[in-house]
Amino acid sequence: MKMYKTDKDDDLYYYFNAKKEKRWLYRYRYYDAFGKRREKSKQGFKKENEAYRALLEVKTAVLNGDIKEVENENLTISEWLDIWYETNKNQWEISTCENRKLIIETIIKPLLGKIKLTKLDKVTYKRLFINELLKEYSPGSVAQYHATFKISINAAVDSEILRRNRFNKIIIPQPKKESENFYTASELREFLEAFKRYENITNYTMVELLAFTGMRRGEAMGLKWSDVDFEGLTISINRTRDANGIRSPKTKNSYRTIKVIGELITQLKVYRKWCKELMISFGKHLSEDDFIFINKSTTKPISHTVIRYAIDRVTKKENLKRITVHGLRHTHATILISKRIPVKVISDRLGNTPEMVLNTYGHSFKELEEESVEAFADALAL
Known part of the structure; x- marks a missing residue:
């Protein structure tokens, strides 16, 4: 390709492409921090003015000592995340490594990975990342993903690849307070009755299981028929499943076997019979290794968004208080607390530590504390 120098700058050229169209380019030579001669071109x-402005930006960056920013102009977010992770993973706790690796591979890269690190602006970030995530995840989860990304960007600033972190002041909408995100026992019964009227047997069975056990959604989606002991009235949690696949439960406390009420076992028996008939209609046989909750149109495991949409439909139709899927877990916990079940028993059932239960449901224990004071006063009066 033949280049012609322009009058505007010695490092600015024009040329003609294969279609005989006039185009401009720049070629700027400079020395890096080690005195090695380098060239930046585009x-x-x-x-011509577009090429000239781009050239001036490069020259300004070099003069200001921002050489790394120039050299890494084409570095994608995906490439930087790999560099950041590999450079720092040995300094992090194992749980932190696993968590950040999961967020990088399943959350950040799919949405932002192909974008050049130096080109991502705040508006694009909010549109392609924050807003998209809020469609699928709770504000609390989105805040966690955002925090991980900000940490990686701070590292890019420290490495002089970026001048500043332009994503620090982005605010994630606050999630609904846990004190509001649950049903009372009577509200739960009303909700389940409405749910049974409007939704299919798969959705109803899963919602009943979530409410009657306090399981996390991913834990319920990961259940297989082999995890249910119909005679012993127990269910074992051995895995979790979501949009990102199958993996181990959230923490070591999440591995557990819990007792369940007969009403739930009865519903599971009815649902198992339905599943067997459905599988036969597809020329298949139900296996103990099959996931419990399946799509009636395909017999494949249901999507992680199915129950969220079902809850929205039912609460809207019946004008009921709207809670999240996770709110069913809070419902289970608050009902147990109201019945004065010991914290250790509740935490074992939920797959949490007693400290986590106290921190999450402090408002409920506060109410019980006030009741205990009144009860003591009444006792003295007697």
Whole structure:
């Protein structure tokens, strides 16, 4: 390709592409921090002024000592995340490594990975990342993903690849307070009755299981028929499943076997019979290794969004208080607390530590504390 120097700058050129169209480019030579000669170039500009502005940005960056920013101009977010992770993983706790690796691979890269690190602006970040995540995840989860991304960007600033972290002041909408995100026992019964009227047997059975056990959604989706002991009235949690696949439960406390009420076992028996008939209609046989909750149209495991949409439909139709899927877990916990079940028993059932239960449901224990004071006063009066 033949280049012609322009009058505007010695490092600015024009040329003609294969279609005989006039285009501009720049080629700028400079020395890096080690005194090694380097060159930065870019072509394809349709206007001379566009190429000139881009050249001036490069020259300014070099003069200001921002050489790394120039050299890493084409570094994608995906590439930077790999560099950041591999560089720092040995300094992090194992749980932190696993968590950040999961967020990087399943959350950040799919949405932002192909974008150049130096080109991502705040508006694009909010549109492609924050807003998209809020469609699928709770504000609390989105805040966690955002925090991980900010940490990686701070590292890019420390490495002088970026001048500043432009994502620090982005605010994630606050999630609904846990004190509001649950049903009382009577509200739960009303909700389940409405749910049974409007939703299919798969959705109803899963919602009943979530409410009657306090399981996390991913734990319920990961259940297989082999995890249910119909005679012993127990269910074992051995895995979790979501949009990102199958993996181990959230923590070591999450591995557990819990007792369940007969009403739930009866519903599971009815649902198992339905599943067997459905599988036969597809020329298949139900296996103990099959996931419990399946799609009636395909017999494949249901999507992680199915129950969320079902709850929205039912609460809207019946004008009921709207709670999240996780709110069914809170419902289970608050009902147990109201019945004065010991914290250790509740935490074992939920797969949490007693400290986590106290921190999450402090408002409920506060109410019980006030009741205990009144009860003591009444006792003395007698």
